[in-house]
Amino acid sequence: MTMLVQTPRDEAYTEAELGAMFGRAGFSRTEFHPLPPSTQHLAISYRERAGGATS
Numbered sequence: 001m002t003m004l005v006q007t008p009r010d011e012a013y014t015e016a017e018l019g020a021m022f023g024r025a026g027f028s029r030t031e032f033h034p035l036p037p038s039t040q041h042l043a044i045s046y047r048e049r050a051g052g053a054t055s
Contacts, residue, residue: 018043 019030027045
């Protein structure tokens with residue numbers, strides 16, 4: 001999934017806020033990676049599959 005995220009007041013969500021949202025959506029782990037030279041970051045979230053593997 002690709003998405004641009006911002007708050008209703010046009011501010012950016014923090015990594016903690018995004019991680020909590022992804023956790024509520026069923027993802028077990030989220031990594032954040034900077035994308036230099038921009039100020040953007042890539043978020044990669046993982047969800048457990050049946051049997052304990054992540055995807």
